[in-house]
Structure formats: C-alpha cells, structure tokens
Amino acid sequence: MGNWIDISQVLHDKIPVWPGDTPFHYEVSWGMEESGSVNVGQVTMSTHTGTHIDAPFHFENDGKKVIELDFNLYIGPALVIYVEKPESIGLKELQGVDLKGVKRLLIRTDAWQDKTVFPESIPHIEPELAAYLAEHGVQLLGLDLPSVDPLDSKELSAHHELNDQGIHILEGLVLDKIEPGEYELAALPLPLEQADGSPVRAVIQKKE
Numbered sequence: 001m002g003n004w005i006d007i008s009q010v011l012h013d014k015i016p017v018w019p020g021d022t023p024f025h026y027e028v029s030w031g032m033e034e035s036g037s038v039n040v041g042q043v044t045m046s047t048h049t050g051t052h053i054d055a056p057f058h059f060e061n062d063g064k065k066v067i068e069l070d071f072n073l074y075i076g077p078a079l080v081i082y083v084e085k086p087e088s089i090g091l092k093e094l095q096g097v098d099l100k101g102v103k104r105l106l107i108r109t110d111a112w113q114d115k116t117v118f119p120e121s122i123p124h125i126e127p128e129l130a131a132y133l134a135e136h137g138v139q140l141l142g143l144d145l146p147s148v149d150p151l152d153s154k155e156l157s158a159h160h161e162l163n164d165q166g167i168h169i170l171e172g173l174v175l176d177k178i179e180p181g182e183y184e185l186a187a188l189p190l191p192l193e194q195a196d197g198s199p200v201r202a203v204i205q206k207k208e
C-alpha cells in the first residue's frame with residue numbers, strides 16, 4: 001500500500017499538444033462568489049493530451065470506442081523495458097527481451113526528454129513488430145512517446161497493425177526514472193461513451 005509511482009504527465013494549461021490540436025484548459029466556470037457554495041470546474045482538452053489511451057475509433061471509423069474497451073487490460077502485471085533513444089523500435093531493439101507471459105509491455109526510450117514542448121520527431125514502432133508482440137501474448141503496448149507512428153505519418157501503419165493484432169495503445173507515459181523490470185500497472189480510461197481516446201492516470205508498483 002502507498003508505494004505506487006505516478007507515471008502520468010500533469011495536465012495543466014501549458015501541456016504541449018499535437019500541433020494544431022485543442023489546447024488543454026481548466027477553469028472554474030462557476031465560482032464560490034457566484035454560486036454561493038462551491039467552485040465548479042470545466043475542462044477543455046483533446047483526448048490525445050498527456051498520458052492517454054487510443055481507442056481504435058481514433059484511426060478507424062468502425063473501430064471500438066473507449067467505453068467498449070475491456071478495462072481489465074489496463075490493470076495488472078506489466079513489464080518495463082528500456083530501449084535507449086532508438087531510431088525506431090523493431091525486432092532488433094527487442095532482441096534479448098523475454099516476453100514470456102507478458103501481457104502488458106511498457107517501453108522506456110527517453111526520446112522525449114523535454115515534456116514542456118511537443119517533440120519534433122520520435123522513434124516509431126515498426127509495424128512488423130505488432131505480429132511478434134501478439135505471438136508472445138502482448139495485448140497492451142505503452143510508450144513514453146506521443147505516438148506509435150512517425151509524427152508526420154498519415155497512414156498510421158503501426159496504429160493499424162497493432163490494432164489488427166489485438167494490441168491496445170497507451171501513449172505519453174513518463175518513464176524517465178523507472179528501472180526496467182516487473183511491475184503492476186493501473187491506467188484506467190474514463191468511461192467516455194463516444195470517445196476515440198481517453199486521458200489516464202497511469203501508476204505502477206514494483207513487483208516483489
């Protein structure tokens with residue numbers, strides 16, 4: 001109890017967002033003075049801000065929306081591995097990683113170091129990796145990056161290939177102080193009925 005580590009980005013008005021996307025904004029829209037009793041807040045944000053999950057509806061019109069995702073996937077044992085600032089993440093980068101029994105895989109790259117600005121380029125997931133991960137039973141892939149595809153990709157091949165292989169996507173994690181190893185993860189999406197993605201509060205706890 002009490003030794004969970006927060007691996008989420010803090011949501012505030014200056015958090016960087018995808019170029020051109022809705023900025024994050026919180027305000028008290030009904031204040032104490034006005035209401036006489038309470039502060040009531042209002043949040044405006046893109047569903048792909050900070051630490052978040054993608055629902056397949058993000059990249060496929062007939063894809064599942066957030067409410068349809070099995071939330072059990074976002075809670076449970078996870079393996080954290082460290083692939084230091086790769087060009088891209090493919091089979092080569094995962095050589096030597098024992099994926100036996102790994103349902104949730106979190107990859108620390110340290111490639112997005114200054115999280116006060118949106119990165120100019122990022123390492124991407126090679127689409128071919130999806131089948132390999134699926135063969136080993138991986139169903140959730142988490143990264144310390146804002147996307148699994150190159151930032152200028154319109155095809156979103158990695159998003160599609162991961163989805164075709166039954167692998168769900170967790171993006172924007174903060175893993176820079178996390179040692180590789182076995183953890184428990186909790187990163188639950190909100191029960192958003194129509195959404196293509198959801199912010200999550202992602203936390204991990206070292207396994208004994």
Ligand SMILES: N[C@@H](CC(=O)c1ccccc1NC=O)C(=O)O
Nearest residue numbers: 018020021046048054146147171
């Ligand atoms: N695929 C990215 C998000 C993304 O592509 C995006 C997010 C907000 C506004 C525009 C986006 N892509 C546009 O080309 C993600 O999953 O977070």
Ligand SMILES: [Zn+2]
Nearest residue numbers: 048054171197
């Ligand atoms: Zn996203």
Ligand SMILES: [Zn+2]
Nearest residue numbers: 054147148171
């Ligand atoms: Zn994505």
